[in-house]
Amino acid sequence: MIAQSLTLTWRSLIPLKNSPGQLFALLLQPLFMIVVFVYLFGGAAGGDREQAVLYMLPGVLAQVALLATATTGINLSTDIGNGVFDRFRSMPIARLAPLTGRILADLVTMLVTLAMSMIIGYAVGFRVQTSPPAALAGLGLVLLFTMALSWASAWLGLIAKSVSSMQVLSMGVLMPLTFGSSAFVPAVDLPGWLTFWMEINPVSHLAAAIRGCMVGGLEASSVWITLAWTAGLLAVFVPLALRAYDRRVR
Template identity: 75%
Template sequence: MTTALSQGLTLAWRSLIPLKNSPGQLISLLLQPVFMIVVFVYLFGGAAGGDRAGAVAYMLPGVLVQVALMATITTGMNLSTDIGNGVFDRFRTMPIARSAPLAGRIMADLLTLLITIAMSLAVGYAVGFRIQTGPLAALAGIGLVLLMAMALSWGSAWIGLVAKSVTSMQGIATAVLLPLTFGSSAFIPATDMPGWLAWWMGVNPVSHLAGALRGLMIGGLHPSDVWITLGWTAALLAAFAPTALRAYNRRVR
C-alpha cells in the first residue's frame, strides 16, 4: 500500500512537470476563477438587488464549488488522452502497482485544483470577500471541497476510461455536472425558486457542499450540510473508485 502511494505521488509529479512547458494551460488554471468571479459575483451579484457585498459573501463560496467540481472533468479527459497516446501501455511494462498511474493522475489534478482555489480566494479578496470565521474553519471548508472533488474525479476517471473519445467524455461529464452545479443553491437561495426547483435544490448534494463551505467561511454553519456532503463523498468513492479501477484494468491489460 505504501509503495503504491509512493509510486502514485511520483507519477503525479510526472503529470505536473509539463505545466512549466505549457504556459497556456497554467494561464487557463489561473484565469478560469477570474472569469467565474467577475461574471457570477461582480456582475450578476451587483445587478441582483444592488447589494454587492452581500452577493459576494453568498456567491463566492458557490463559485469555489463550481470551479472545483467542473475541474474534475480534466481527470477523465487527461486519462482518455494518455490512453490514446499509449502512455499507459508503457506504464504496464514497468514494475509498478497497477493502480499507481490512475491514482497519480487524480492526485495531480487535485494539486492543480489547489492552484485554482488559491487564485479564486485571491480574486475574491480583491472584490471584497472576507473569511469571517477563522483559518481552521476555512481550511476545513476547502478540505471538504477537495474531498468531494476527489470522489467526483474517480467518476470522471471512469467516464474517461469507458468513453470512445476525449470529446465524448467531456460531453458526458459536462451533461452530468451542469445540472448539479447550476441547479443548486450555490448562487441563488432555494427559497427564491419555484416549488419543484426548490425541492431539487434542497436534495442536490452540491447545495449542501456550497452551504457547508459558506457556513465554514462566513458563519451560520448547518452541521447537516457537512454530514450530508461527507455521506455523498463516501458513496461516490464506494461507487466509482472500484469501478474506475476495473475499467482501467480492462483498458491496459
C-alpha cells in the same frame, strides 16, 4: 505504491510548464467566474456587491473545483489514446498508481485554482467572517468532495471512446450539478421541481458547508451530507474505475 503514485503525480504535473495556456486557464477561470456571478448576477444574493461576494464566493469555490474534475477523465482518455498506459502495463507498478497519480496531480491544480479564487475574492471585498481554521476546513471539504468526484471522472474517461465524448459526458454531469444548485441563487421563489432538485443536489450542501465555514451560520447537516456523498462516490467509483482500467490496459 505511495512512492509510485507520487512519481506519476509529478509526471502528470510536468507538462504544465510547457502549456502556458492551461496554466493561465487555471488562474483566470476564478476571475471570470467571480466577475460574472458577483458583478453581473450579484443582485440575486442580497442586492449589493458586499452581500453578493459573501454569498457567491463559496459557490465559486465549489464550481471551479468541480469543473476541474473533468480534466481527470479527459487526461486519462488522452493518455490511453497516446498509448501511455500500454507502457505502464509493462512496468512493475501497482495498478492503482496511475489512477491515483492522475487524481493527485489534479488535486494540486485544484488547490492552485482555489488559492487564486481566494486571492481574487479578497481583492473584490470578501473577508472570512469566522476563523482561519474554519475557512481551511471549508477548503478541505471542497478538496475531499472533488477528489471523490474525480474518481467518477476517471471512470468516465476510461469508458469513453474518445476525448471528445468524455468532454460531452463530463459536461452533461457537471452542468446540472453546478448550475442547478443553490451555490449562486437561494432556492426561494423558484418552481417546485427546481427547488426539490436544489435541495437534494450535493453541490448545494457543499456550497452551504463552505459558506458556513467561511461566513458563519454553519449547519452540521450540510457537512455530514457532503461527507456522506464523498464516501458514497468513493465506494461506487473507485472499484468501477479500477475495473475499467483493467479492461482498457488488458
